[in-house]
Amino acid sequence: MRKNDVFLLVLILLLAVFLRFFRLGEVPPSLSWDETALGYNAYCIGLTGKDEYGKRLPISYFASFGDYKPPVYIYLSVLPIKIFGLSEFAVRFSSAFFGVLTVLITYFLVEELFSNLISQYPNILVSLISSFLLAISPWHIIVSRQAFEANVATFFIVLGIFLFLKSLRQKPCLLFLSAICFVLSLYSFNSSRLFAPFLLICWAGILRKELWKKRKFVLGAGVLGFLLLLPLIPHLLSPQGRLRFKEVNIFSDLGVIVESNRRIEVDQNAWWARIIHNRRWGYLRSFLVHYFDHFKTDFLFFEGDINPKFSTRDTGQLYLIEALFLVAGFYFLVENGSKVTWLALSWLLLGLIPAATARETPHALRTLVTLPTWQIIIGLGITNIAAWFKKEKIRKTFYFLLSTFYFLFVVYFLHDLFSHWPFEYSGDWQYGYKEVANYALAHEEEYDEIWVSGIYGRPYIFFLFYQKRHPEFFWEKGKVRIDEFGFYHTEEIGKYKFGSFDLSKAYGKKVLLVGAPEEIPEETKTLYEVKFLNGKTAFVVGEI
Numbered sequence: 001m002r003k004n005d006v007f008l009l010v011l012i013l014l015l016a017v018f019l020r021f022f023r024l025g026e027v028p029p030s031l032s033w034d035e036t037a038l039g040y041n042a043y044c045i046g047l048t049g050k051d052e053y054g055k056r057l058p059i060s061y062f063a064s065f066g067d068y069k070p071p072v073y074i075y076l077s078v079l080p081i082k083i084f085g086l087s088e089f090a091v092r093f094s095s096a097f098f099g100v101l102t103v104l105i106t107y108f109l110v111e112e113l114f115s116n117l118i119s120q121y122p123n124i125l126v127s128l129i130s131s132f133l134l135a136i137s138p139w140h141i142i143v144s145r146q147a148f149e150a151n152v153a154t155f156f157i158v159l160g161i162f163l164f165l166k167s168l169r170q171k172p173c174l175l176f177l178s179a180i181c182f183v184l185s186l187y188s189f190n191s192s193r194l195f196a197p198f199l200l201i202c203w204a205g206i207l208r209k210e211l212w213k214k215r216k217f218v219l220g221a222g223v224l225g226f227l228l229l230l231p232l233i234p235h236l237l238s239p240q241g242r243l244r245f246k247e248v249n250i251f252s253d254l255g256v257i258v259e260s261n262r263r264i265e266v267d268q269n270a271w272w273a274r275i276i277h278n279r280r281w282g283y284l285r286s287f288l289v290h291y292f293d294h295f296k297t298d299f300l301f302f303e304g305d306i307n308p309k310f311s312t313r314d315t316g317q318l319y320l321i322e323a324l325f326l327v328a329g330f331y332f333l334v335e336n337g338s339k340v341t342w343l344a345l346s347w348l349l350l351g352l353i354p355a356a357t358a359r360e361t362p363h364a365l366r367t368l369v370t371l372p373t374w375q376i377i378i379g380l381g382i383t384n385i386a387a388w389f390k391k392e393k394i395r396k397t398f399y400f401l402l403s404t405f406y407f408l409f410v411v412y413f414l415h416d417l418f419s420h421w422p423f424e425y426s427g428d429w430q431y432g433y434k435e436v437a438n439y440a441l442a443h444e445e446e447y448d449e450i451w452v453s454g455i456y457g458r459p460y461i462f463f464l465f466y467q468k469r470h471p472e473f474f475w476e477k478g479k480v481r482i483d484e485f486g487f488y489h490t491e492e493i494g495k496y497k498f499g500s501f502d503l504s505k506a507y508g509k510k511v512l513l514v515g516a517p518e519e520i521p522e523e524t525k526t527l528y529e530v531k532f533l534n535g536k537t538a539f540v541v542g543e544i
Contacts, residue, residue, distance in 0.1 A: 001124075008128055009107055016103040016135035019414075020096040020144045025089035028146060029422040029533055030431045032309065033458040035147040036465045037064045039091035042077035044471040052464075053488075054475050060235035065458060066487035068240050072188040073149040086468050091147045098155040099144030105155070106372045107131040109162040110379070112169075113340060126379045133375035136410050139317040139364060140371055141417070142310060150368045153189035156181045157196060157369055161347075168207065172214040175221035183228040190244055191354035191366045193236065198353065202346045206339055243486050248358045250290060256282040291356035297323075299362040308425040310364035312416045317364055319409045321402075322378050329381030348373040423533040432530040432538035433462035436514050439528050439541055441467045443512065444495065447543070451497045453515030460490035460498050469493075506544055513542050 001009075031039065041051050041062050050056050051074075053063055061068040076094040084090035110127040134140055143151050160181030167174035182200065185192040204211060211218050235241040246252060260279040267273035293299065301320045304311025311317065318326070333341050351370035355363045382402065389395040433456075440450050440463070452459045464474060477494035491498055501519060513524055517537045520526070524542035532538045 005124055005128065009104075009131065012107075012128070012132050012135050013100065013104055015132075016100045019135065019141050020099050023418065024092050024096055024145060025087060027418055027422050028309075028429050029426045030429045030434060031088055031091060031462075031465070032146070032429050033065075033461055034069075035088075035091055036461045037458075038069065038074055038077060038147050038149075039081065039086060040461060040465045041069075042074045042081050042091075043086050043465075043468075045074065046078045046082050048471055050471065052471060052474060053480070054471075059231045061240070063488060065461075066482065066485075067244055068235070070149055070153075070188050070190065072184060073147065073152050076152065077147070086465065092145065095147050095151045096144050098152050099140060102140070102151075102155045102158050102372070103131055103135045105158050105162055106134050106375070109158060109165070109372075110376055112162060112165045113343070113376075126376070126383050129379035129382055130372060130376045133322075133378055134372045136406070137371070137375060138304070138312070138315050138319070138413050138417075139310075139368075139374075142312070143365065143368060146309065148365060148368075149189045150191065150365050153185045153192040154368050154371060156185040156188060157192065157199075158372065160185065160196075161199075164203070167214070167217070168210045172217040175214070175217045176224055179221040179225035180228065183225050186229065187232060192369060194354045194357075195351055195369050198350045199347060202350060203343060206342050206346070240486055245357075248360070250286045250357060250359055251283055253286070253359070256286060287356050290358070290361040291352055293361040294352050294355065294363075294367055296362060299364075300326075305362065305364035307360075307364075308421070308428050312413065312421045313425075314416050314420070315409075315413045318374060318378075319406070319413070321405050321409055325378045325381030325385065326374065327381070328385055329377035329379070332380050332384045333377060344373055344376060348377075426533040427456075427536075427538065430456045430462065431532055433459065434466045435530045436528075436539045436541055437463045437466035440496075440512060440514060446510070447495070447512040448509040449495050449497055449506075450512045451501055451514065453501065453513075453519050454499050455516045455519060459514075460493060460496070463493070463496060503544070511544050513544060514539060516540070 037052075041064065044050060044052050045057070051058055051062050055063070058071055060071070062071055062074055073094060076098075077091060080090040080093035081087075084093065107127045107130070110130045111124065114126060160178045163174045163178035163181060167178060182196050185196050257279045260277050260282050263277040264270075264273045267277070297316075299305065299316065300318050301316035301323050303313055304316045306313075333344060348370050351373070352367055354369075355361055355366035358366060386395050386398055389398055436452075440452075444450060452463065460478075463469070474493060477492075478490060479492045481489045481491055483489060501513065501515065501521075503521060512527075513520060517540050520540045520542055521544070524540075524544050526540055526542045528541040529537055530539040530541075
């Protein structure tokens with residue numbers, strides 16, 4: 001690398017650090033229940049070596065609410081929580097940190113991809129631009145500022161791909177490290193368990209000649225990966241391992257079968273009707289609809305994911321200015337027709353499959369594994385359009401104007417991110433639990449029981465987290481019920497009762513109520529209120 005390139009890469013990394021760590025504990029304005037569960041389980045591991053339910057050093061999963069969370073993020077959070085304490089910043093630290101590392105690895109990945117497989121692209125410039133675009137990406141910034149396992153899984157996939165490509169040219173022993181990275185991605189996020197095997201099979205086909213020359217290392221890395229996966233396989237084959245997929249997948253939609261049977265009946269059960277109206281065609285159509293949802297312009301350039309946890313809802317997953325360069329990048333990539341074309345396109349297209357099998361699409365989190373392919377393709381579009389301008393002065397003018405427009409888009413996005421997004425959508429992060437948990441802790445000796453509504457979902461984990469309860473407190477005083485579907489429901493912890501209010505059980509007791517305004521009985525004496533950042537009342541605390 002030239003000194004100028006090193007300097008620019010350092011600037012890009014500093015920018016990535018700032019955009020991911022600035023006010024990390026405040027924006028988003030509070031922890032969601034999943035973030036809180038990740039943090040509290042890491043806290044438990046750090047104190048006792050056991051998860052919140054007392055299982056020692058889980059390898060395959062953490063039971064959590066019954067959604068059986070992959071273990072990697074929790075273990076990565078143990079040290080930050082030890083250093084910074086049980087806080088929002090500490091819980092999100094690993095996501096922000098590995099988000100920055102993904103920006104760094106993207107530079108070396110793009111350089112490796114283009115310098116070794118094709119030669120006509122100015123690979124250093126594409127590497128810097130791709131890394132820079134990921135650093136300022138709305139998609140990546142928002143996810144990196146929250147405790148999402150998907151962000152860590154994406155880092156391991158990007159690093160695994162880089163090591164995979166590096167091993168083909170220089171050091172075949174890097175295949176072992178690549179295998180470890182891919183396995184770690186499987187232990188990090190559910191979507192990776194579908195994507196990573198598909199990608200490896202596809203790339204093995206594309207690069208079969210290169211891999212055959214290093215077949216001993218390929219075999220060794222494959223054996224290593226299989227051995228590392230052995231603890232996870234029983235869980236993947238278990239009902240618990242399939243629970244999340246069964247909950248969200250499109251193939252459990254009985255409406256497709258009902259419509260198929262209706263059409264066959266209308267056609268008088270003819271043999272040809274059973275073929276053309278077969279439910280499998282219906283599920284295929286549903287899959288394709290969900291798949292191509294991810295190419296909608298509203299999702300990519302205007303509004304982003306409908307879930308405000310993944311988008312400010314005022315900027316797309318990509319910047320609008322990138323639309324032209326994305327199309328141009330696709331054109332130049334396909335026109336080239338080299339192995340790079342198939343490697344990049346297969347990464348992007350296969351990365352959409354896990355999300356397309358789910359009912360909620362387009363989905364920015366389940367497709368996070370497609371990053372940074374979008375930025376790489378956009379980078380190709382930018383550099384190739386710039387190459388059209390033969391005069392250096394015109395080319396510099398092009399880059400100046402492009403930088404100016406990018407600056408305006410980024411400033412608009414950041415203003416929205418820090419000034420409007422937290423206030424408009426604070427309720428989506430269950431804002432207010434920190435305040436009511438601390439209030440209840442300060443006054444719990446004054447009451448016989450404390451009732452907490454479950455209207456916002458999973459209230460017990462917030463009280464354990466924000467009150468910094470030792471896991472032994474939960475093990476000794478917690479009452480947990482597992483339903484027929486395998487989900488865990490914590491109904492009480494000592495004098496704390498979670499769920500709906502039954503005033504008939506309050507007779508003769510002094511009870512503190514914590515709930516939404518509409519849940520609090522009229523005869524309740526109001527003691528404290530917590531409002532969402534938009535001014536709407538989130539919680540009312542009262543006594544009966």
